[in-house]
Amino acid sequence: MNGPFALQMSRSQFAALTAELARRGDGRRESGAFLLSSTNVERPPGHKRTVVGFAFYDDLDPASLTGGITFGAIGYSALSAVCRAQDLCVVADIHTHPGSWVQQSAIDARHPMSAIPGHIAIIAPNYSQGSIRLRDLGLHVFHGDKTWESRYRNEVKEVLHLTGxxxxxxxxxxxxxxxxxxxxxxxxxxxxxxxxxxx
Ligand SMILES: [Zn+2]
Structure with missing residues (x-):
């Protein structure tokens, strides 16, 4: 999938992201991060959004990793400060689940981390421990009005492209x-x- 929803990041970024989520979750609690893209890049229609950085939930809201994730107003304020200061915007989020289950929970689906249509919510299995491949993820595109489109296994790479x-x-x-x-x-x-x- 190209078009408005497609994202790209380098393989080394993806490896660093999944390793950092594993480290922060320590194999016993969920962890997560926002994926950020630059706001001042002119993007031709149909072009992929490039992920240029991450903002980890527990850096933004130190009390957010509660076993599950409870990301509060303090975290959103910190996130918007980071985005404003560096001309970045949120294009996706990723969080981990225990076990191999990468579907959204009812809470995940009801409460998108960003309610902008086109936002992508990614779920990594096994608290992101071990080597995580694209096909291990669940990728959920928000279409607004409580509607999500989910991608699994080989379909994940149609939305999230790894480069390098x-x-x-x-x-x-x-x-x-x-x-x-x-x-x-x-x-x-x-x-x-x-x-x-x-x-
Ligand atoms: Zn979840």
Whole structure:
């Protein structure tokens, strides 16, 4: 899906986001964040909204992680201050559920974190522990008037696009590089030793 609802973020952002949600939830409570996009980017019709940052619920409202999530007025004030100061706007939110269940609860569906049509509510399973893939998420597009359109499994990537290289690939490449450097160093050191031995 392109068009008004589609979002994009880099794979490394997505990996950082899901890891941070896991850390804040500590495997025993739900955690969440707003996904923010820049307001002063001209977006041609049909173009995806780019996620440029996150605002974690417990940074905005320190009392919000109660097992479930109770995000209060203090959090919304902090959120609008952040958005105003940095010319950002909320395009989506993400929160975690225990277990593999990524459908919205009745409370989730009745109380969108932003009531603007086109807002996207994402749910990550297992308190976001372990490696979370796009297909593990539930993605729910708000159409206003208590109406949501839900995407699961292969349909998630039609709305949320990940760009850039896979973080694990980058990690593997950087591990290879340091292995090469270590081999190179040891060859050089041995070379020096050999020269010394001959002199
Ligand atoms: Zn929920």
């Amino acid at each position: 290289s896979y973080p694990f690939l980058r990690m593997a490449i950087s591990a290879l590089r340091s292995a090469f450097r270590a081999v190179h160093r040891s060859i050089k050191e041995r070379g020096t030793l050999d020269v010394n031995a001959r002199s």
